[in-house]
Amino acid sequence: MSRAEREAQMLAVAEEVFGELGYRAASMEEIAERCGVSKPMLYEYFGSKDGLLLACLAKARAELYRVTSEAMALGADPLDVLRRGLVAYYAFTGEHSRSLALLMHEPMALPEGAIGAVEDVRRQQHELIAPVLAAWAPALPPTAVEAYTEIIIGACERISLWCTRRPDITPEQAAQYTLDFCWSGLSGTLQPPTEGAAT
Amino acid sequence: MSRAEREAQMLAVAEEVFGELGYRAASMEEIAERCGVSKPMLYEYFGSKDGLLLACLAKARAELYRVTSEAMALGADPLDVLRRGLVAYYAFTGEHSRSLALLMHEPMALPEGAIGAVEDVRRQQHELIAPVLAAWAPALPPTAVEAYTEIIIGACERISLWCTRRPDITPEQAAQYTLDFCWSGLSGTLQPPTEGAAT
DNA sequence: GAGGGTAAGTTACTCCGGGTAAGTTACCGA
DNA sequence: TCGGTAACTTACCCGGAGTAACTTACCCTC
Numbered sequence: 001m002s003r004a005e006r007e008a009q010m011l012a013v014a015e016e017v018f019g020e021l022g023y024r025a026a027s028m029e030e031i032a033e034r035c036g037v038s039k040p041m042l043y044e045y046f047g048s049k050d051g052l053l054l055a056c057l058a059k060a061r062a063e064l065y066r067v068t069s070e071a072m073a074l075g076a077d078p079l080d081v082l083r084r085g086l087v088a089y090y091a092f093t094g095e096h097s098r099s100l101a102l103l104m105h106e107p108m109a110l111p112e113g114a115i116g117a118v119e120d121v122r123r124q125q126h127e128l129i130a131p132v133l134a135a136w137a138p139a140l141p142p143t144a145v146e147a148y149t150e151i152i153i154g155a156c157e158r159i160s161l162w163c164t165r166r167p168d169i170t171p172e173q174a175a176q177y178t179l180d181f182c183w184s185g186l187s188g189t190l191q192p193p194t195e196g197a198a199t
Numbered sequence: 200m201s202r203a204e205r206e207a208q209m210l211a212v213a214e215e216v217f218g219e220l221g222y223r224a225a226s227m228e229e230i231a232e233r234c235g236v237s238k239p240m241l242y243e244y245f246g247s248k249d250g251l252l253l254a255c256l257a258k259a260r261a262e263l264y265r266v267t268s269e270a271m272a273l274g275a276d277p278l279d280v281l282r283r284g285l286v287a288y289y290a291f292t293g294e295h296s297r298s299l300a301l302l303m304h305e306p307m308a309l310p311e312g313a314i315g316a317v318e319d320v321r322r323q324q325h326e327l328i329a330p331v332l333a334a335w336a337p338a339l340p341p342t343a344v345e346a347y348t349e350i351i352i353g354a355c356e357r358i359s360l361w362c363t364r365r366p367d368i369t370p371e372q373a374a375q376y377t378l379d380f381c382w383s384g385l386s387g388t389l390q391p392p393t394e395g396a397a398t
Numbered sequence: 399g400a401g402g403g404t405a406a407g408t409t410a411c412t413c414c415g416g417g418t419a420a421g422t423t424a425c426c427g428a
Numbered sequence: 429t430c431g432g433t434a435a436c437t438t439a440c441c442c443g444g445a446g447t448a449a450c451t452t453a454c455c456c457t458c
Contacts, residue, residue, distance in 0.1 A: 006406085
């Protein structure tokens with residue numbers, strides 16, 4: 001079997017095994033066996049178990065980029081661009097939830113129960129936020145409350161990580177950005193997309 | 200040394216070592232050594248390396264809950280409640296960025312470079328989203344564009360994970376929730392906080 | 399068509415780190 | 429003083445990542 005074929009096969013098998021068992025529980029032996037080759041071959045091609053994972057991630061990333069950017073390119077106006085990007089993103093992550101999502105979220109060697117423990121932290125945040133939203137707007141359907149709560153949790157996590165890269169941002173400023181966005185949305189600070197105006 | 204003291208000491212040391220080296224690179228031997236005891240003691244107290252990590256997470260989670268819920272309890276109105284919660288959250292994650300944030304974001308056994316690779320996926324999303332925002336609102340300061348982009352990325356990730364728990368939600372619906380929130384914010388669908396009205 | 403270089407592949411190991419079995423010290427109450 | 433128990437240690441097992449050395453088979457050249 002040629003080098004390129006083997007590499008593609010190994011990547012596909014690895015993505016599958018990582019998705020099934022998680023990074024930690026997946027052994028190089030197992031992946032090699034399913035490829036019908038022996039372990040050193042994997043090391044020949046990818047250097048290490050980490051290298052193999054990284055290659056899987058790179059492949060998934062390239063695909064994600066392709067589907068989302070292609071979808072966005074078809075958009076007529078900014079709002080449409082965002083909508084198409086979002087749909088493509090959710091469709092992709094939904095289809096690849098067993099492999100991609102595990103690679104991203106469980107990231108790699110999660111101690112089995114620890115992925116649940118990390119989610120527990122978020123569930124706890126959920127319990128804090130959802131009642132505020134619900135009390136605020138009794139008319140909002142429960143599903144929307146859930147979705148909005150998840151959005152806020154995700155936003156908080158991302159901003160807190162952003163803060164570690166931007167030490168000049170104080171917690172108060174970070175909170176203000178988050179609040180501004182969550183309160184007014186994009187329509188508050190940005191120009192609404194003028195109807196029919198592309199570009 | 201008494202059981203309770205040891206346990207507290209071990210947890211503190213473990214949090215420190217996990218934060219310094221990451222879950223994978225941290226060895227039980229190293230943690231035990233820094234505690235001044237031998238490895239089997241750690242197993243006596245926490246059962247396994249995973250158990251030790253889980254205990255660290257539980258402790259961090261309890262602290263995070265305490266500081267955020269206490270801060271929120273002081274809020275006068277919903278907006279104020281959210282703001283106080285956000286400030287407390289960012290302050291906490293900022294202070295504990297070396298231990299807690301690493302536990303949450305790098306989650307645990309990240310293949311060294313893989314944490315960067317996962318972030319690369321997000322950077323890629325950033326490159327797709329930021330230009331749209333910037334084009335949309337040339338007047339928005341670059342820092343705000345950054346913050347808003349990060350918020351959208353975090354929201355997308357959370358919603359995509361939410362979708363795996365709610366298979367009834369289609370990608371289109373997920374996109375619609377995300378768009379509604381990002382476009383109008385809470386002020387669009389919810390009652391604005393009536394001035395001075397607590398509870 | 400024989401020879402040799404190279405690329406695909408294997409077996410058989412080392413080594414590190416998580417986890418454990420069995421034993422040792424030292425404190426405390428009877 | 430003696431025993432029991434609780435904190436703790438040494439010395440080990442074992443699985444899986446990673447590697448060294450060897451084998452096969454193809455293809456290109458003379």
